[in-house]
Amino acid sequence: MTASRAPAEPTVREFEATVESVDDREVVLDETYFYPESGGQPADRGTLDGHVVADVVERDGAVVHLLDGDAAVDLAPGDEVAGLIDDAFRTYCARAHTASHVLYGAARRIADDLGYAGFDISQTKVRVDLTTAEPLGDEDLIELERLANRAVWDSLPVSWATHSAEAAREIDGIAFNTKTEEGAMSGDAVRVVTVGESDDPWDVAACGGTHVSNTAEIGPVAVLERSNPGEGVTRVEFAVGPTAIDELGAVHAAALDAATTLDARVGDLPDAVSRLRDEADRLESDLRDAREELLGARLRDLPVTEVDGARWAIGTVDDADPNELREPATEAIAGDDAPHALAAVGTGDAPFVVVAADGDAVDADTEIDAGDVVGAVTDEFGGGGGGGPTFAQGGGLDADPEAVAAWLRER
Numbered sequence: 001m002t003a004s005r006a007p008a009e010p011t012v013r014e015f016e017a018t019v020e021s022v023d024d025r026e027v028v029l030d031e032t033y034f035y036p037e038s039g040g041q042p043a044d045r046g047t048l049d050g051h052v053v054a055d056v057v058e059r060d061g062a063v064v065h066l067l068d069g070d071a072a073v074d075l076a077p078g079d080e081v082a083g084l085i086d087d088a089f090r091t092y093c094a095r096a097h098t099a100s101h102v103l104y105g106a107a108r109r110i111a112d113d114l115g116y117a118g119f120d121i122s123q124t125k126v127r128v129d130l131t132t133a134e135p136l137g138d139e140d141l142i143e144l145e146r147l148a149n150r151a152v153w154d155s156l157p158v159s160w161a162t163h164s165a166e167a168a169r170e171i172d173g174i175a176f177n178t179k180t181e182e183g184a185m186s187g188d189a190v191r192v193v194t195v196g197e198s199d200d201p202w203d204v205a206a207c208g209g210t211h212v213s214n215t216a217e218i219g220p221v222a223v224l225e226r227s228n229p230g231e232g233v234t235r236v237e238f239a240v241g242p243t244a245i246d247e248l249g250a251v252h253a254a255a256l257d258a259a260t261t262l263d264a265r266v267g268d269l270p271d272a273v274s275r276l277r278d279e280a281d282r283l284e285s286d287l288r289d290a291r292e293e294l295l296g297a298r299l300r301d302l303p304v305t306e307v308d309g310a311r312w313a314i315g316t317v318d319d320a321d322p323n324e325l326r327e328p329a330t331e332a333i334a335g336d337d338a339p340h341a342l343a344a345v346g347t348g349d350a351p352f353v354v355v356a357a358d359g360d361a362v363d364a365d366t367e368i369d370a371g372d373v374v375g376a377v378t379d380e381f382g383g384g385g386g387g388g389p390t391f392a393q394g395g396g397l398d399a400d401p402e403a404v405a406a407w408l409r410e411r
Helices: 087-108 138-153 165-169 242-261 266-300 326-332 370-381 401-410
Strands: 014-023 026-029 046-048 051-059 062-067 080-085 115-121 126-131 158-164 189-197 200-206 221-230 233-240 304-307 310-317 341-346 352-357 384-387 391-395
Touching: 087 115, 087 126, 087 138, 087 189, 087 200, 087 221, 087 233, 138 221, 138 233, 158 165, 165 189, 221 242, 233 242, 242 266, 266 310, 266 326, 304 401, 310 401, 326 341, 326 352, 326 391, 341 370, 341 401, 352 370, 352 384, 370 384, 370 391, 370 401
Parallel strands: 310 341
Antiparallel strands: 014 026, 014 080, 026 062, 046 051, 046 080, 051 062, 115 126, 126 233, 158 189, 189 200, 221 233, 304 310, 341 352, 352 391, 384 391
């Protein structure tokens, strides 16, 4: 039975060990500094006597090294082997894992009823799942990033020690649950990682991963985004190292580009964007009013004909949406000299019809119900629609718009 020595001695990159067993491409050593995948931290990369280690897992209390490649494994029990751990990847994982603790410590300071729901390290980013009483917003993400980077700048010590399970649970503020225990438990012993001084820690958690010895080794932390993978869970994704540097550079470049476009300083971007939004809202309102006037003018220009004793304005309308026509159609039949009713057929790939009627403008013997007219149109030309006596609309007509308009005049 062997356990990885990586969590206890994370700076070791080269070691010698004795082969205990070989099963096809699976090798077990009497001791190893390779970290097996556990608790969200990926397995170490590296080689054993030149054989590429494809994966490292813990199985039945032993650390199993899975060798890559198709060539025969020339190793046997009792052989002395040299292990070489990929320094760049181990260093990245240690920085990323400690950064997740730092971020959790930052979350403690801004969120109520904080809980831990897991984490994962990928090659380009780290995710931490948090349970909070209220979802985290954009301002919370900014504060998380600020606090995490401040903890990095403050060069807080990072230490680890083994306690009994009972003693570990009694540590004030410890993150200790079924997820954080993975890889941290060994019988009744619990490995506890502390960020900061023990009398006033930034964060303390049961953890079996590899860590840096000081937060200054993490480097910059860049929060990338947040999401909600489940009820009450906020997922925060962030980057450390080169990816964080690239992200922060990209954000700065985007801010400078936006500032140049808006002829403002970066610090004044919120005010500049607010003014631009107000201007866009005003222009949109003006455009909407102008479009309504244009549509109204088109509807007032429709030819008027008599249908069943009532004067109808009937014709086709280009470049219009049925929902846009309600108000101008209603206004087009208002007034003493206006037609009693209006029917406009929209052209384009999806022909439609809108009907507006003034029920009080015709004598008692001539009743106009816009909904009934639209129903007659859809019975004749397909599609569907509905509405009330004064306004109705239908769509999905399977006919040429001019043919529908002609049918309305002749019915």
